[in-house]
Amino acid sequence: MTEQMNKKHPLIALHKINKYYQMGENTLHVLKDIDLTIQEGEFVSIMGPSGSGKSTLINVLGFLDNDFAGEYFFQGKTVTHRTDRQISELRNRRVGFVFQDFNLIENMTVAENVALPLIYSGLSSHEARPRVQEVLDHMGIGHKLNAKPYELSGGQRQRVAIARALVNSPDFIIADEPTGALDTKTSRKIMDVIAKMNQEMGVTTVVVTHDPSLQRYATRHLMIVDGRLRESDVHEAEQVAEQVRQERLKREEDAQ
Numbered sequence: 001m002t003e004q005m006n007k008k009h010p011l012i013a014l015h016k017i018n019k020y021y022q023m024g025e026n027t028l029h030v031l032k033d034i035d036l037t038i039q040e041g042e043f044v045s046i047m048g049p050s051g052s053g054k055s056t057l058i059n060v061l062g063f064l065d066n067d068f069a070g071e072y073f074f075q076g077k078t079v080t081h082r083t084d085r086q087i088s089e090l091r092n093r094r095v096g097f098v099f100q101d102f103n104l105i106e107n108m109t110v111a112e113n114v115a116l117p118l119i120y121s122g123l124s125s126h127e128a129r130p131r132v133q134e135v136l137d138h139m140g141i142g143h144k145l146n147a148k149p150y151e152l153s154g155g156q157r158q159r160v161a162i163a164r165a166l167v168n169s170p171d172f173i174i175a176d177e178p179t180g181a182l183d184t185k186t187s188r189k190i191m192d193v194i195a196k197m198n199q200e201m202g203v204t205t206v207v208v209t210h211d212p213s214l215q216r217y218a219t220r221h222l223m224i225v226d227g228r229l230r231e232s233d234v235h236e237a238e239q240v241a242e243q244v245r246q247e248r249l250k251r252e253e254d255a256q
């Protein structure tokens with residue numbers, strides 16, 4: 001085997017990613033020269049002010065957005081020149097998403113929601129069943145298989161969403177403010193679930209969060225300001241998260 005073949009690649013490597021939105025006559029430059037390498041097993045937190053480009057960045061990371069300049073290497077292979085079909089295959093098999101508002105389908109049962117990625121991969125609902133039961137058991141909500149999302153608490157809904165993200169055994173999980181709609185106690189439990197998933201199952205995890213108490217779960221902290229990304233540390237992350245939290249509270253108060 002050549003040295004090249006022996007070399008282990010990082011899971012993700014972004015080189016000089018730039019992202020623009022065209023707004024009529026104006027061009028909005030949202031991601032600026034982003035260089036980022038994520039190794040397998042890392043737990044990365046991303047934070048930054050509202051509008052700084054966090055969601056845009058994770059949409060690129062998660063193959064939701066393929067319209068950017070620069071080079072994206074996934075497991076050593078470039079993503080940039082793949083066909084739409086190859087990109088949707090990556091999106092469906094390699095990454096699991098967890099969103100702030102859970103994104104569950106209200107008229108489907110818990111089991112049907114969790115089975116969706118498997119069905120998209122070509123399994124029948126009968127074939128999907130054992131795996132769905134397994135991940136739901138793992139999340140501690142195996143007994144809610146036939147419930148509808150509206151019959152669940154916020155924490156239970158987020159567990160269902162995490163189960164759905166994990167069901168295809170993805171290489172990494174992206175969570176965009178997964179605890180943003182939950183109270184403090186439930187947030188901590190959900191973050192414990194995510195941290196355990198990273199530590200015990202070894203799933204690489206990228207989380208956008210502004211909860212100061214959640215920053216310490218991450219093994220690496222990134223800050224994005226005005227489209228530029230840089231490394232940070234847990235102390236700064238906690239401080240900035242607290243600042244963002246205060247600003248949000250103030251905005252909410254002003255709005256009332």
Ligand SMILES: Nc1ncnc2c1ncn2[C@@H]1O[C@H](COP(=O)(O)OP(=O)(O)OP(=O)(O)O)[C@@H](O)[C@H]1O
Pocket residue numbers: 021022023028030048049050051052053054055056057
């Ligand atoms: N589809 C779009 N078309 C045009 N502009 C967009 C689009 N999506 C986002 N933007 C703009 O890009 C910038 C970055 O948005 P993004 O959603 O990445 O911010 P964010 O850091 O996730 O903010 P928040 O903390 O509020 O979620 C913002 O100025 C936003 O208005």
Ligand SMILES: [Mg+2]
Pocket residue numbers: 054055056176
């Ligand atoms: Mg966002």
